[in-house]
Every structure is written in structure tokens, then in C-alpha cells.
Amino acid sequence: MEFEPVIGLEVHAQLKSNTKIFCGCSTAFGAPPNxxxxxxxxxxxxxxxxxxxxxxxxxxxxxxxxGCVVSKKSRFARKNYFYPDLPKGYQISQYELPIAEHGAxxxxxxxxxxxIGLTRIHMEEDAGKLIHDPNRPVSFVDFNRTGVPLIEIxxxxxxxxxxxxxxxxxxxxxxxxxxxxxxxxxxxGSFRCDANVSIRAQGTExxxxxxxxKNLNSFKHVENALAYEIRxxxxxxxxxGRVVQETRLWDPERSRTVSMRGKEEAHDYRYFPDxxxxxxxxxxxxxxxxxxxxxxLPDEKxxxxxxxxxxxxxxxGVLTASKELADFFEACVSAGAGAKSASNWIMGxxxxxLHAAATPVEESPVSADHLAELxxxxxxxxxxxxxxxxxxxxMAASSKAPAVIVEEKGLVQVTDAxxxxxxxxxxxxRCPDExxxxxxxxxxxxxxxxxxxxxxxxxxxxxxxANEVLKAKLK
Amino acid sequence: MQPYxxxxxxxxxxxxxxxxxxxxxxxxxLARIDSVDPKLNAFLTVSEESALADAEAADRAIxxxxxxxxxxxxxxxxxxxxxxxxxxTCASKILENFVPPYSATVIExxxxxxxxxxxxxxxxxxxxxxxxxxSAFGAARNPxxxxxxxxxxxxxxxxxVAADMCLGALGSDTGGSIRQPASHCGVVGLKPTxxxxxxxxxxxxxxxxxxxxxxxxxxxxxxVLLNALAGHDRxxxxxxxxxxxxxPAAITPxxxxxxxxxxxxxxxxxxxxxxxxxxxxxxxxxLEGLGARCVEVSLPMTEYVVAAYxxxxxxxxxxxxxxxxxxxxxxxxxxxEDLMDMYRKTRSRGFGPEVQRRIxxxxxxxxxxxxxxxxxxxxxxxxxxxxxxxxxxxxCDALVCPVAPTPAFPIGEKTDDPLTMxxxxxxxxxxxxxxxxxxxxxCGFSTxxxxxxxxxxxxxxxxxxxxxxxxxxxxxxxFHKKRPRI
Numbered sequence: 001m002e003f004e005p006v007i008g009l010e011v012h013a014q015l016k017s018n019t020k021i022f023c024g025c026s027t028a029f030g031a032p033p034n035x036x037x038x039x040x041x042x043x044x045x046x047x048x049x050x051x052x053x054x055x056x057x058x059x060x061x062x063x064x065x066x067g068c069v070v071s072k073k074s075r076f077a078r079k080n081y082f083y084p085d086l087p088k089g090y091q092i093s094q095y096e097l098p099i100a101e102h103g104a105x106x107x108x109x110x111x112x113x114x115x116i117g118l119t120r121i122h123m124e125e126d127a128g129k130l131i132h133d134p135n136r137p138v139s140f141v142d143f144n145r146t147g148v149p150l151i152e153i154x155x156x157x158x159x160x161x162x163x164x165x166x167x168x169x170x171x172x173x174x175x176x177x178x179x180x181x182x183x184x185x186x187x188x189g190s191f192r193c194d195a196n197v198s199i200r201a202q203g204t205e206x207x208x209x210x211x212x213x214k215n216l217n218s219f220k221h222v223e224n225a226l227a228y229e230i231r232x233x234x235x236x237x238x239x240x241g242r243v244v245q246e247t248r249l250w251d252p253e254r255s256r257t258v259s260m261r262g263k264e265e266a267h268d269y270r271y272f273p274d275x276x277x278x279x280x281x282x283x284x285x286x287x288x289x290x291x292x293x294x295x296x297l298p299d300e301k302x303x304x305x306x307x308x309x310x311x312x313x314x315x316x317g318v319l320t321a322s323k324e325l326a327d328f329f330e331a332c333v334s335a336g337a338g339a340k341s342a343s344n345w346i347m348g349x350x351x352x353x354l355h356a357a358a359t360p361v362e363e364s365p366v367s368a369d370h371l372a373e374l375x376x377x378x379x380x381x382x383x384x385x386x387x388x389x390x391x392x393x394x395m396a397a398s399s400k401a402p403a404v405i406v407e408e409k410g411l412v413q414v415t416d417a418x419x420x421x422x423x424x425x426x427x428x429x430r431c432p433d434e435x436x437x438x439x440x441x442x443x444x445x446x447x448x449x450x451x452x453x454x455x456x457x458x459x460x461x462x463x464x465x466a467n468e469v470l471k472a473k474l475k
Numbered sequence: 476m477q478p479y480x481x482x483x484x485x486x487x488x489x490x491x492x493x494x495x496x497x498x499x500x501x502x503x504x505l506a507r508i509d510s511v512d513p514k515l516n517a518f519l520t521v522s523e524e525s526a527l528a529d530a531e532a533a534d535r536a537i538x539x540x541x542x543x544x545x546x547x548x549x550x551x552x553x554x555x556x557x558x559x560x561x562x563x564t565c566a567s568k569i570l571e572n573f574v575p576p577y578s579a580t581v582i583e584x585x586x587x588x589x590x591x592x593x594x595x596x597x598x599x600x601x602x603x604x605x606x607x608x609x610s611a612f613g614a615a616r617n618p619x620x621x622x623x624x625x626x627x628x629x630x631x632x633x634x635x636v637a638a639d640m641c642l643g644a645l646g647s648d649t650g651g652s653i654r655q656p657a658s659h660c661g662v663v664g665l666k667p668t669x670x671x672x673x674x675x676x677x678x679x680x681x682x683x684x685x686x687x688x689x690x691x692x693x694x695x696x697x698x699v700l701l702n703a704l705a706g707h708d709r710x711x712x713x714x715x716x717x718x719x720x721x722x723p724a725a726i727t728p729x730x731x732x733x734x735x736x737x738x739x740x741x742x743x744x745x746x747x748x749x750x751x752x753x754x755x756x757x758x759x760x761x762l763e764g765l766g767a768r769c770v771e772v773s774l775p776m777t778e779y780v781v782a783a784y785x786x787x788x789x790x791x792x793x794x795x796x797x798x799x800x801x802x803x804x805x806x807x808x809x810x811x812e813d814l815m816d817m818y819r820k821t822r823s824r825g826f827g828p829e830v831q832r833r834i835x836x837x838x839x840x841x842x843x844x845x846x847x848x849x850x851x852x853x854x855x856x857x858x859x860x861x862x863x864x865x866x867x868x869x870x871c872d873a874l875v876c877p878v879a880p881t882p883a884f885p886i887g888e889k890t891d892d893p894l895t896m897x898x899x900x901x902x903x904x905x906x907x908x909x910x911x912x913x914x915x916x917x918c919g920f921s922t923x924x925x926x927x928x929x930x931x932x933x934x935x936x937x938x939x940x941x942x943x944x945x946x947x948x949x950x951x952x953x954f955h956k957k958r959p960r961i
Contacts (some may be wrong), residue, residue, distance in 0.1 A: 046556075145893075276679075276713065
């Protein structure tokens with residue numbers, strides 16, 4: 001029997017508001033422990049939460065960007081459980097009435113587009129962080145993160161493969177970043193994912209028993225953990241066993257998932273409406289005004305890159321995956337570069353450079369203007385494509401303008417027929433045997449001669465001209 | 476007359492006329508506490524030093540001519556309201572040494588008037604109780620009979636006012652915790668509309684029911700205090716931006732044009748002590764004599780009030796009290812073997828039996844599979860109770876009824892029978908569930924000499940009606956003038 005995986009993802013994204021969701025403390029990352037705290041976020045006796053309007057605005061942006069229905073009335077609830085990083089003994093979240101429901105995002109995979117439904121988006125507060133002393137049986141709590149705003153984005157069980165899961169997460173992160181409401185950084189924990197996975201016989205309706213996967217701290221972990229868990233469940237089913245409903249942890253060291261707690265040990269969170277906060281009422285005017293602030297989103301931008309710049313879908317997809325990269329491309333084009341040339345240079349050498357140095361495109365040592373200038377130098381035959389690569393590497397190292405580098409290093413292409421003829425003559429004089437062979441019919445040696453001419457001119461000869469002169473002289 | 480016997484209004488005149496200084500008045504009150512509180516146990520903390528500093532500041536304000544209604548007035552505050560630098564215990568072992576680094580909004584408001592805070596009063600632990608017997612630091616006693624309870628949970632505040640250990644006090648009322656002890660101690664107690672007074676800095680028992688209010692020697696004094704406390708607070712999302720009227724001005728010599736509703740379920744309730752019934756009936760006659768028209772009204776959901784309350788309040792409490800886990804502040808069991816053991820030992824030792832009982836009831840009622848039958852159903856009943864009152868107030872301006880079915884009972888009588896204890900709250904719980912304001916004013920004495928209170932209930936934000944009805948009643952009666960001999 002063929003099994004098909006059914007995957008749903010729960011994503012937590014930290015929102016980039018300056019202050020916490022229910023108090024005025026800073027949300028800045030990396031401060032010394034317990035310096036961004038106050039009686040409210042420490043859950044001290046008698047303290048009360050007051051909702052940060054910015055957080056609602058950010059949640060609204062995400063809701064509108066993913067086509068959700070915004071709830072006119074939503075509610076905060078208390079999720080009750082004991083843990084030292086949770087100072088009130090409950091997390092303020094949304095439960096029965098989330099701020100938004102029934103949205104979707106589209107993913108492109110292997111040239112196919114697929115819609116992944118969003119069940120809901122809701123707001124909640126983050127918990128603090130436990131730090132365990134490696135040398136003593138002692139733990140410390142840092143409450144700086146307590147009360148940092150999160151949105152939880154819950155997908156429908158529409159995902160059918162680890163690759164789709166990866167594409168979905170990248171799309172969500174891209175939208176969050178386009179909106180400027182979250183860093184979307186998985187490694188730093190500002191973008192977290194839990195996965196629900198089950199398998200079912202291909203083509204059947206009912207879902208199988210699902211497991212929940214935790215500790216997925218990078219896109220790679222998500223895809224690897226899902227692939228492992230699908231194989232594990234298939235093996236259980238193939239042996240006639242039953243998948244057990246449980247929470248499993250991904251162990252990246254050993255590349256496997258291990259059982260963390262079963263259904264019986266699942267928490268009963270005793271949700272109930274938080275009596276300290278009034279129901280959140282959102283008027284149409286607010287929704288409309290947020291709608292007006294939405295930027296061009298990844299899908300729209302991709303479509304525009306295809307139609308306006310005539311780029312292939314693949315190029316448009318790569319370039320619009322991040323707003324900053326798309327901006328770089330457009331800056332390059334508006335500085336005079338041809339769209340396809342710009343796309344090739346960005347997707348190839350530039351992204352290679354940035355990935356290798358782990359540098360964000362905003363901090364690229366090669367500016368969009370300089371890249372456009374470099375492309376211009378190739379197109380007007382000032383330098384050859386080969387030399388251009390050398391110039392690019394130098395630009396990356398020094399951030400200098402390409403024309404300056406070409407000038408300094410004397411890399412201007414030799415297009416003077418006389419100079420090229422002199423070089424050709426020198427080469428032919430030096431290699432009588434090869435000339436003999438060529439004339440005897442080994443015309444493949446033309447490439448060798450071109451190479452020698454380039455060497456003679458230290459790469460500066462216009463290859464086309466060199467070709468023509470060689471052919472003429474070897475007749 | 477001793478200075479500590481003054482009402483707030485009387486003291487105001489003497490202070491402004493410089494016939495007495497706030498320091499003199501405060502010293503008199505502190506001396507009174509010294510002499511009678513050992514018998515009453517109404518105070519958990521007496522803040523003598525800061526009280527005298529407050530009084531000196533008040534005297535300077537009076538000299539500067541910037542005195543306000545409460546400038547220099549010695550007041551007591553229930554120990555569930557946070558006071559910066561003064562320990563706030565909630566009468567619980569778990570917060571025995573907790574000194575808040577902040578003050579409640581109501582305390583800031585009193586400070587802004589240069590009122591004098593003489594101390595923090597005894598109460599049932601975390602305001603859970605009707606008798607004060609659930610204090611971790613021993614029950615406060617009734618000034619009229621030291622063998623009896625002062626009522627609860629604001630029993631310390633009521634006893635302190637009745638025994639002249641302050642000129643007025645703050646309490647909190649979640650199910651009658653201001654009105655019932657006021658009734659048992661023969662003072663005036665007022666629970667404002669939910670949202671009228673900020674809860675910021677009030678240690679939460681049941682957040683949707685809790686409300687801070689005054690206890691005082693007269694209706695006028697309670698009106699003066701309410702004026703100081705009321706108003707919107709950005710730090711409390713449930714406080715309401717309604718304008719604050721001049722409450723003392725609401726008192727009129729008669730009640731012409733006022734219609735009072737007599738809720739038959741309350742006035743004909745079984746188990747009401749006949750002496751309470753007689754005192755309330757007498758009060759109704761007096762009110763009619765003042766020109767009020769009385770009509771019978773019905774509150775059909777009355778029989779479900781206790782059940783709904785004792786689901787909703789414990790549910791909220793179970794969550795509100797989760798923060799006392801030994802991790803951040805308050806008591807912690809230091810002999811724990813692991814995290815769970817620390818939670819278990821800290822909370823088992825830190826909370827008294829009544830608090831533990833309510834945490835368990837609330838935890839159970841919110842559990843998966845029980846939520847709908849308990850919290851869900853109780854919330855529906857609550858909506859119906861609100862509807863009862865809305866309906867009743869279409870026929871009248873205010874309701875009058877008893878505060879409690881009996882006068883103060885002997886200490887120890889009901890401690891082994893929590894259900895009977897819960898039933899003694901029958902007449903006060905509905906105002907909290909509905910969110911409406913209520914007031915208790917002295918209306919008689921039992922043959923044993925114990926005070927009996929009359930409860931007045933009014934629609935949302937109609938505290939003025941409470942003050943008018945009770946104020947007019949008080950002006951034609953002498954009950955409030957009688958003082959206990961301690």
C-alpha cells in the first residue's frame with residue numbers, strides 16, 4: 001500500500017514591536033538577563049496587562065497579507081500551566097476567538113503552484129528562557145523575552161511533503177519580512193515551527209493518528225525531521241503496527257525523532273477568557289487603514305518581475321524571495337543594467353559571494369550601481385566576460401567601482417586590430433608546430449591559439465577580434 | 476470626644492480650622508490602635524513611621540492652603556492592596572514578607588491627597604472567606620463581641636473603622652467582602668460598579684468580580700472616599716472612562732420621587748434570622764417615611780447565584796494564584812528535590828486550607844471535559860443574573876434587602892462547614908456577578924447588641940443613588956452613632 005504524508009505546521013513568529021505586548025518593556029534582543037522587565041511582565045501581585053496597539057496592527061498586517069478573515073471581535077484567553085519561565089503561571093494567548101481565520105499562502109515547487117490554507121492567526125505573549133548551569137544542578141531564569149509579542153500561524157493539514165513544508169515556511173518568512181513585522185530568523189528563535197504529521201493510504205480521506213514534532217530549529221531540521229518521521233510512521237504501518245499519538249523531539253545529532261510525551265501526559269491548559277482584558281473589537285476603519293499600508297507582497301512582485309522585466313519564473317522567484325534582493329535587482333536595472341544580465345549576475349556571482357560570507361544583501365560589498373556599471377562595461381566591450389569576473393572579485397574585496405579597478409589594473413579590453421595582430425603574430429611565431437598541425441587540418445587548435453593570444457595580452461584581447469585575426473592569418 | 480472618634484467630615488473641619496494637626500490626629504489614632512488592636516487583631520502591619528511622615532506632609536499642605544478632602548486623614552488599607560515599601564501579605568504565609576516595589580492606583584490617589592496610611596488590615600487569606608477566620612495570621616475579632624467574627628473578607632478594615640482605629644478604610648469586595656463585614660461591624664461599606672475603581676495593584680482573587688471600595692463611619696464619608704478612588708485608569712483595561720460625579724452632593728434630606736424595589740426572593744428567603752428580617756422591615760418603613768415608594772420586584776435567578784459564584788470565582792482564583800510558585804518572590808520551600816516538588820511543597824505550605832480548596836475547585840471546573848458543565852454554564856447563569864437586575868431596575872431606582880442572613884456568628888461556628896459559610900453570602904454575591912454597585916448601612920441591632928446592615932443595590936454607575944438612599948436613611952436614624960465598647 002502507498003502511504004501519503006499529511007502535514008500541518010504551527011509557526012510562531014516574534015513581532016518586531018519596540019515594546020512588549022502587555023507592558024512598556026523593550027523587546028530588544030541580547031540585553032543582560034532580567035534587564036528588560038517590570039512588575040507587569042514579571043507577573044507580580046496585582047499587576048494587570050494592557051494590550052499594545054502596535055502588536056494588533058502587525059497581526060492585522062499578516063492577516064490581510066494572507067487573505068484571512070479578520071474577526072471583528074476577538075478575545076484573549078489564559079493558557080494555564082506551571083513552568084519557571086512563565087511568571088504568571090499562565091500565558092495570555094487567543095483561543096476560542098483568534099484575530100484572524102481562513103487565510104492561505106501559495107507555494108511554488110517544481111514549477112507547480114499550490115495553495116496552503118491557514119486555519120488561524122492569533123496573538124500571544126512569549127515566555128522567558130531557562131539557563132541551566134552545566135556544573136551545578138541549578139537553573140536560572142531570564143525574563144527579558146517574557147511578554148515579547150508573538151503571532152501563531154496555524155496551517156491546514158494541506159502539506160504533503162517535507163519539501164512543501166520547507167517552501168511553505170520560506171513563503172511565510174518572506175511575507176513576514178516583506179511586511180517588516182518579524183525578523184523571521186529560525187536560528188535566533190524569532191521564527192519557530194512545530195509540525196503535526198500523520199500518514200494515510202494514498203487517496204483515502206480520513207487522517208491517520210498524528211505525532212507532533214518539536215525542536216525544529218532550522219529549515220533543514222524541519223525537512224529532515226519530517227522526512228524521518230514519515231519514514232518512521234510508514235515503517236510502523238508496514239509492519240502492521242499503529243502510530244501512537246504523542247509529542248516527539250527532533251534529535252539533530254542522531255537525525256531521528258524521539259518520544260517526549262504521550263497523549264496521557266499531554267497538558268490540560270484549562271483555557272478560559274482572560275478577565276483582565278476586554279474583548280478586542282476591530283472596526284472596519286482600522287482594517288482599511290492597515291490594508292492601505294501593505295507593501296507589494298512576494299507573489300505580486302514575482303508576477304511583476306515576469307511581466308515587466310520579462311524574467312523567467314525561476315529567476316523572478318529567486319529574486320523576490322526577499323524584498324531586499326528584489327530591491328537590489330530593481331536598483332541595478334534602474335542604474336542601466338539589462339534585466340536578464342542583472343538577474344544572472346545577482347543569482348550567480350552575487351548570491352554566491354553573499355552566501356559564502358553570510359552577508360545580507362543590504363550589506364553587500366558590491367553595490368547595485370557598481371554591478372550595473374560592471375554589466376555596462378561588458379556590454380560596451382570595455383572588458384570581456386572573463387575579465388569581468390576578475391573585476392567582480394576585486395569589487396567584492398575592495399568595494400571599489402569597476403571602472404576604477406579596470407583603470408588601475410589596466411584591464412581595458414584590447415580592441416585595437418593592430419595590437420591584436422601583433423599579439424597573434426608573436427604567438428604564431430612562437431608555435432610553429434601547432435601552426436603546422438592546424439594547417440594540416442587540426443582546426444580544433446584554434447582554441448589553443450586564442451588562449452595563447454589572451455595570455456599574450458593578459459586577458460585583455462577582445463576574444464571575438466582575436467578569433468577573426470587568427471583565422472585570417474592561419475588561412 | 477477623642478480625636479480618633481471623629482468622622483472624616485468632622486476631622487476635615489478641625490484640620491482646616493487648625494484646631495488639630497494631622498500629626499496629633501494620627502498620633503491619637505496610632506495610640507488607639509496600640510490600646511485596642513491587641514484584642515481585635517484588625518491590623519497585620521501598623522506603618523507608624525511612614526504614617527507620621529504622611530501626617531507631617533499633610534500638615535504642610537494644610538498650612539500651604541492646598542488641602543484636599545482627605546488631606547491628613549488617617550486611613551487603613553486592606554492588606555490585599557499593594558503599598559510601595561510596606562509589606563502586603565494578603566494574610567497569607569506565601570506573601571508573608573512580600574514588600575511591593577509599587578503602589579496600587581488607589582494608593583497613589585490617596586497619596587495625591589496627602590491622606591495618612593496608618594496600616595494594613597487583616598482579612599481572609601487572598602480575600603477568600605466571609606469571616607476573617609481564614610487569615611494566616613489569626614482572625615480579626617468583632618468589636619461588638621470579641622467572641623464573634625467581624626465578617627469577611629475585609630473584616631480587619633471593618634473592625635478598624637468600627638473600633639475607631641482609623642477614620643476610614645479601603646476594602647475589596649468580590650462577593651460581599653466590603654458590605655458583609657460593614658454590616659457585621661455596624662459601619663458603612665460601599666462596593667462600586669465593576670470598573671468604577673482601578674484594580675491596578677489590587678492582588679487579584681477573581682478578576683471579573685473584584686472591586687475596591689470604602690468602609691467608613693458615615694455615608695457621607697464613604698462618598699468622600701469614593702470620590703477619591705473612582706476614575707478611569709489606563710493601567711486597568713477593565714476600568715471605565717465614565718465621569719466621576721460629586722458623590723457627597725448626592726445626599727438629600729428626603730427620598731421624594733425615589734422608587735425602591737423589594738426583591739421578594741431576598742426578603743422572603745428561608746434561613747434569614749427573624750431579627751435581621753425585622754430590622755430590614757423597619758428600615759423599609761423609615762425609607763417610605765422619607766418619601767420613597769416601594770414596589771415588589773423579582774430576581775428569579777437567585778437560587779443559582781451561590782452555585783454560579785462558587786464556580787466562577789474559584790476558576791479565576793485558580794489561575795490568578797498560579798504565580799505564587801516559589802520561583803520569583805514570596806515563600807519558597809527550600810527542601811525540594813526537584814521542580815515539581817518545589818511547587819508542591821511551596822504551595823501546600825504557603826496556602827491555607829480555604830485557598831487550597833478554592834484552587835482545587837477552580838482547577839477542576841476548568842479542566843477538559845468539565846469546562847462546559849461548570850465555567851461555561853456558570854457564565855450563562857451570570858448573564859441571566861444581569862438580565863434579572865436589568866429587568867428589576869426598569870421598575871425602580873434601587874433595591875433594598877438584607878446584607879447577610881444573620882448577624883455576626885461566633886468564631887469557629889462555621890469553619891468546619893464551608894458550604895454553610897458559602898450560603899451566608901447569598902444576598903451579596905449577585906451584585907458582583909452582575910457588576911452593579913451595592914452598599915451596606917447600619918439599620919438596627921439584634922437583641923444581643925450586634926449590628927445589622929441594610930443593603931442597597933443600584934444600576935451600573937448609579938453610586939449616587941446608593942449614597943442618596945443610604946444618606947437620607949442615616950440622617951433620620953441613630954444606628955450609625957452607636958459605638959462598640961471594647
